[in-house]
Amino acid sequence: MLHIAVIGATGAVGRECLGLLDGGIVPVARVTAAASPRSAGHDLGAELGLKLPMAPVTALDDLDPEGLDVAVLSAGADISRARARRLASAGALVVDNSSAFRMDPAVPLVVPQVNPHELAVRPASGIVANPNCSTIQLVRALHPLHTLAGLESVVVCTYQAASGGGLRGLDELAGDSAALLASAGAGPTRPGGRFGQPLAFNLVPEIGLPDGTGFTHEERKLAREPRKILGLPRLRLTATAVRVPVFHCHSEAVYVRLREPVTAGAVQEALAAAPGLRVHRDGYPMPRTVFDGPESRAAVHVGRIRVEPDDPRGVWLWVVADNLWVGAALNALQIVQTAVRRGWLR
Numbered sequence: 548m549l550h551i552a553v554i555g556a557t558g559a560v561g562r563e564c565l566g567l568l569d570g571g572i573v574p575v576a577r578v579t580a581a582a583s584p585r586s587a588g589h590d591l592g593a594e595l596g597l598k599l600p601m602a603p604v605t606a607l608d609d610l611d612p613e614g615l616d617v618a619v620l621s622a623g624a625d626i627s628r629a630r631a632r633r634l635a636s637a638g639a640l641v642v643d644n645s646s647a648f649r650m651d652p653a654v655p656l657v658v659p660q661v662n663p664h665e666l667a668v669r670p671a672s673g674i675v676a677n678p679n680c681s682t683i684q685l686v687r688a689l690h691p692l693h694t695l696a697g698l699e700s701v702v703v704c705t706y707q708a709a710s711g712g713g714l715r716g717l718d719e720l721a722g723d724s725a726a727l728l729a730s731a732g733a734g735p736t737r738p739g740g741r742f743g744q745p746l747a748f749n750l751v752p753e754i755g756l757p758d759g760t761g762f763t764h765e766e767r768k769l770a771r772e773p774r775k776i777l778g779l780p781r782l783r784l785t786a787t788a789v790r791v792p793v794f795h796c797h798s799e800a801v802y803v804r805l806r807e808p809v810t811a812g813a814v815q816e817a818l819a820a821a822p823g824l825r826v827h828r829d830g831y832p833m834p835r836t837v838f839d840g841p842e843s844r845a846a847v848h849v850g851r852i853r854v855e856p857d858d859p860r861g862v863w864l865w866v867v868a869d870n871l872w873v874g875a876a877l878n879a880l881q882i883v884q885t886a887v888r889r890g891w892l893r
């Protein structure tokens with residue numbers, strides 16, 4: 548039975564972690580919820596109706612790392628950079644949801660359905676990184692195709708939900724949408740807010756800041772992280788990331804060029820055989836339907852599978868998943884589950 552600290556417990560990802568722990572995803576003796584001093588003393592268990600053995604929220608500065616088996620960090624990259632190594636040297640396995648350590652060669656970047664071999668032994672750093680939310684659903688769909696016919700190159704366009712911007716992103720989309728509806732569409736068009744631009748009834752084709760090449764931080768992550776996870780350092784992969792006025796679940800239009808020709812039937816079979824991946828043969832997945840219930844939220848959904856008629860190495864997919872579960876909390880706790888199964892978590 549584990550003592551787990553959820554750091555950033557009051558946020559969008561942290562709350563989902565607590566819900567999944569409450570559902571018994573791993574055996575817990577005790578959960579410590581930590582957040583900023585603003586939330587100290589808040590009875591999150593009562594607010595969320597949880598039965599977990601958990602005291603009210605602790606300010607992170609007051610968290611005692613002694614005796615912690617696991618710390619799941621979901622409080623942003625700055626907090627992770629400041630705290631992760633200290634928690635790991637006190638003996639906790641740190642599973643980090645931020646971007647702080649993802650490309651660190653000493654830190655495995657893990658999607659348990661894709662590269663569980665990275666968890667064969669406890670990493671010497673004591674830290675395991677959780678990939679970017681859009682990366683996770685992408686590699687879950689790419690991995691079976693690589694096994695089937697070899698990946699040559701990938702082009703992905705994302706349609707990312709407001710929950711990717713945390714609780715503030717969700718609140719802003721709800722408030723601005725209500726205001727625009729009340730004013731029949733007259734509302735602010737100036738830059739600002741959680742997404743850099745107004746999101747309600749809009750599309751924002753820039754997630755994170757662009758670098759000198761014109762690609763944004765999010766697009767860079769989407770190009771780099773799959774190479775590390777799939778063990779394909781030379782895979783050609785390029786992305787356009789777009790924020791859309793959807794509350795939950797990221798969608799992706801993915802064009803894959805394979806090394807061998809395939810049929811749509813073979814692609815469907817390969818994807819359907821992958822754990823936790825649901826192929827929609829009739830109809831297609833959409834954010835609203837994917838968010839509708841725990842079974843659906845736990846899966847990666849793939850539809851609109853098309854092999855180009857004049858190029859049997861070219862495949863299009865439409866991939867939808869819940870960024871807060873598949874893309875963050877569930878993946879992080881499946882990392883813990885894998886470590887428990889492998890027997891190296893003290």
Ligand SMILES: NC(=O)c1ccc[n+]([C@@H]2O[C@H](COP(=O)([O-])OP(=O)(O)OC[C@H]3O[C@@H](n4cnc5c(N)ncnc54)[C@H](OP(=O)(O)O)[C@@H]3O)[C@@H](O)[C@H]2O)c1
Pocket residue numbers: 554555556557558559560561581582583584585586587607620621622623624626644645646678679680710711712713714715870871874875
């Ligand atoms: N949202 C997603 O889809 C998603 C997916 C993958 C990864 N992630 C990553 O997960 C992390 C959290 O994202 P989120 O969406 O859950 O954000 P969020 O809703 O804004 O929550 C942020 C959390 O961090 C805490 N926090 C802020 N400043 C702190 C401080 N100085 N000390 C301790 N705790 C502090 C907040 O506590 P208070 O409530 O007390 O302010 C809150 O619990 C980020 O690194 C993000 O990149 C998010």
